[in-house]
Amino acid sequence: MTEPAPFSIGAFSRASGLTVKALRHYHERGLLVPARVDRQTGYRAYSQANLDTAAMIRAMRELEVPLDEIAVILAECREDQDLLVYLKRHKAHLATKLEHYQGLVGRIDQVINYEQEVQRVMQEHHGTREIAEREVEPVLVAGLRMKSRYSDCGSGFAQIAKRLGRHIAGKAMCLYYDGEYREDDADFEPCFPIRKGGQAEGLDIRTLPGCRCVTLVHPGPYDTLKYSYAKVLAYANDKGYEIDLPTREVYLKGPGMIFKGNPKKYLTEIQLPIKA
Amino acid sequence: MTEPAPFSIGAFSRASGLTVKALRHYHERGLLVPARVDRQTGYRAYSQANLDTAAMIRAMRELEVPLDEIAVILAECREDQDLLVYLKRHKAHLATKLEHYQGLVGRIDQVINYEQEVQRVMQEHHGTREIAEREVEPVLVAGLRMKSRYSDCGSGFAQIAKRLGRHIAGKAMCLYYDGEYREDDADFEPCFPIRKGGQAEGLDIRTLPGCRCVTLVHPGPYDTLKYSYAKVLAYANDKGYEIDLPTREVYLKGPGMIFKGNPKKYLTEIQLPIKA
DNA sequence: CTAAGCCCTGCCCTTACAGGAGAGTCAAGC
DNA sequence: GCTTGACTCTCCTGTAAGGGCAGGGCTTAG
Numbered sequence: 254m255t256e257p258a259p260f261s262i263g264a265f266s267r268a269s270g271l272t273v274k275a276l277r278h279y280h281e282r283g284l285l286v287p288a289r290v291d292r293q294t295g296y297r298a299y300s301q302a303n304l305d306t307a308a309m310i311r312a313m314r315e316l317e318v319p320l321d322e323i324a325v326i327l328a329e330c331r332e333d334q335d336l337l338v339y340l341k342r343h344k345a346h347l348a349t350k351l352e353h354y355q356g357l358v359g360r361i362d363q364v365i366n367y368e369q370e371v372q373r374v375m376q377e378h379h380g381t382r383e384i385a386e387r388e389v390e391p392v393l394v395a396g397l398r399m400k401s402r403y404s405d406c407g408s409g410f411a412q413i414a415k416r417l418g419r420h421i422a423g424k425a426m427c428l429y430y431d432g433e434y435r436e437d438d439a440d441f442e443p444c445f446p447i448r449k450g451g452q453a454e455g456l457d458i459r460t461l462p463g464c465r466c467v468t469l470v471h472p473g474p475y476d477t478l479k480y481s482y483a484k485v486l487a488y489a490n491d492k493g494y495e496i497d498l499p500t501r502e503v504y505l506k507g508p509g510m511i512f513k514g515n516p517k518k519y520l521t522e523i524q525l526p527i528k529a
Numbered sequence: 530m531t532e533p534a535p536f537s538i539g540a541f542s543r544a545s546g547l548t549v550k551a552l553r554h555y556h557e558r559g560l561l562v563p564a565r566v567d568r569q570t571g572y573r574a575y576s577q578a579n580l581d582t583a584a585m586i587r588a589m590r591e592l593e594v595p596l597d598e599i600a601v602i603l604a605e606c607r608e609d610q611d612l613l614v615y616l617k618r619h620k621a622h623l624a625t626k627l628e629h630y631q632g633l634v635g636r637i638d639q640v641i642n643y644e645q646e647v648q649r650v651m652q653e654h655h656g657t658r659e660i661a662e663r664e665v666e667p668v669l670v671a672g673l674r675m676k677s678r679y680s681d682c683g684s685g686f687a688q689i690a691k692r693l694g695r696h697i698a699g700k701a702m703c704l705y706y707d708g709e710y711r712e713d714d715a716d717f718e719p720c721f722p723i724r725k726g727g728q729a730e731g732l733d734i735r736t737l738p739g740c741r742c743v744t745l746v747h748p749g750p751y752d753t754l755k756y757s758y759a760k761v762l763a764y765a766n767d768k769g770y771e772i773d774l775p776t777r778e779v780y781l782k783g784p785g786m787i788f789k790g791n792p793k794k795y796l797t798e799i800q801l802p803i804k805a
Numbered sequence: 806c807t808a809a810g811c812c813c814t815g816c817c818c819t820t821a822c823a824g825g826a827g828a829g830t831c832a833a834g835c
Numbered sequence: 836g837c838t839t840g841a842c843t844c845t846c847c848t849g850t851a852a853g854g855g856c857a858g859g860g861c862t863t864a865g
Contacts, residue, residue, distance in 0.1 A: 305788075305789045308789075309787055309788055309789075312786065312787045313787065315636075316633060316636065316637050316640075317633060330788065331788065331790065331791060332785065332788055332790045332791065332794070333644050333647070333785025333786060333787050333788045333790060334644060334647065334648055334785075336787060336788070337641065337644055337645065337648075340637060340640060340641050340644070341641060343637065344634065344637045344638065344641065347630055347633050347634050347637060348634055350630050351627070351630040351631060351634055354623055354626050354627040354630060355627060357592060357593060357623050358620065358623050358624055358627055360591075360592065361592050361616060361619065361620045361623060362620065364592075364616060365613065365616050365617060365620065368609050368610060368613055368616070369613065371609070371610065372610055372613075509608065509609025509610075510588065510609060511585055511588045511589065511609050511612060512581075512585055512606065512607065512608055512609045512612070513581045513584075513585075514607065514608045514609060515607060515608065518608070
């Protein structure tokens with residue numbers, strides 16, 4: 254250490270692994286001030302001691318510690334032990350980010366899975382536009398019964414999804430407890446099939462019984478559902494079936510999670526349980 | 530939809546959950562252009578249709594999709610299905626970030642653990658400045674034997690740490706195979722205690738045998754180690770012990786992982802194995 | 806003498822808005 | 836008609852940590 258062994262900024266850049274730009278930036282911020290600066294030319298000259306500081310800054314930057322905090326640490330710490338408290342704080346910060354991204358990946362996965370499911374179901378039901386009778390399997394659902402207007406249905410789905418988003422295992426459905434159409438005080442229950450039983454305040458989690466149903470897939474917007482209902486009710490009447498409440502609608506394809514989509518492409522399955 | 534039911538920007542902000550600032554920004558970027566803009570006043574008027582787009586943008590922004598990509602999606606997609614490819618791409622991007630932060634948390638954890646260990650060891654050895662004889666336990670190490678200058682030791686540690694960083698389980702040590710001091714072609718082996726056996730190309734992973742040693746903790750910089758060596762060798766000579774190679778140095782406290790620290794505070798344990 | 810390689814400062818660019826200044830607009834109350 | 840308060844407009848600046856480039860100065864080798 255007899256001579257300061259001055260580095261030019263380029264040489265120091267190679268020695269420290271920091272870019273020239275970064276070095277100038279750190280100089281400006283006061284984090285890493287060169288040992289000497291030529292008054293005439295403005296040329297920076299870095300010393301061996303600068304190299305230690307540079308290594309420290311690099312190590313901290315690799316952990317994404319912000320420059321402001323590095324400045325504080327440089328001002329207050331000489332030893333690694335002094336900065337344990339800063340490191341712990343920063344770790345907590347990183348952990349927060351980590352959780353944040355875990356959450357995002359989880360949510361985007363949900364969306365992707367949901368949309369893939371929609372795609373699958375649409376393929377499956379392609380061309381099935383006939384009235385049919387079939388056995389509907391029992392299914393575990395979480396429902397939220399409402400006496401309200403039909404249009405509030407959407408907010409019901411939103412509430413369920415918010416609380417059980419992670420456990421949703423199928424297409425949204427709605428149960429109708431009125432035997433007839435009502436505008437303002439309809440009695441219905443939006444629900445989602447879920448993966449496993451549990452508790453959720455305000456939600457009714459139970460298994461819908463399986464049953465034999467008259468079914469019809471209705472294509473298009475919801476305001477034309479009544480025509481499909483007319484068809485399927487006429488069919489049931491013809492056959493002399495009595496209908497069990499609640500009736501069900503399954504939204505094979507409705508508004509997406511991101512796009513509302515084109516209502517002409519909506520697919521809704523009407524299920525009328527046949528009284529045994 | 531007889532009337533566009535125009536929202537003022539404030540009302541639209543409340544309806545959509547986007548800030549006024551954000552709405553103006555989206556307008557400027559062309560993502561969400563209000564249904565009408567008053568020529569005179571510049572007042573924006575938003576429509577019901579705008580609300581759908583706003584919901585879509587909000588959903589995408591919550592997944593941290595960048596605005597540029599949202600613009601592309603808005604230009605090309607009408608249905609959720611169309612954007613599966615974008616979502617998957619974005620998910621990959623998020624997953625990358627996730628891994629990145631996992632790596633950071635892992636590394637900062639290493640640093641914290643290491644420094645806590647240093648702190649513990651320093652407390653333990655506080656005031657122990659006497660020559661002692663004791664049994665040294667066997668220990669599993671990864672070493673990198675070098676014939677070089679002593680000062681290259683550091684790069685040896687760096688190489689080992691880079692490859693086995695995750696498995697390091699104790700303080701850095703160095704084995705010396707020369708019975709005497711050599712400047713340029715010294716024969717020595719930096720090593721780290723590690724957690725479990727394994728393979729690493731170029732590294733010698735093995736268990737150092739336990740042995741009875743004459744030990745002395747040397748405080749201060751490495752260039753004064755020779756005085757401590759003189760003391761401990763004189764002691765061994767007095768007792769008539771013969772010394773087994775390699776001798777060992779354990780760096781209880783040396784330069785930290787972040788700060789170089791003050792050499793006056795360094796603690797180095799010299800271990801001379803006694804030939805049985 | 807000139808060309809190459811360094812170095813300097815200063816300006817603009819990146820993301821997705823937030824904050825604020827200064828000015829114009831709107832509806833209601835007096 | 837005037838005022839008041841709530842709203843709205845545009846424009847500017849700031850964020851983190853530099854990257855990229857322009858225009859110009861320095862030094863040294865051929």
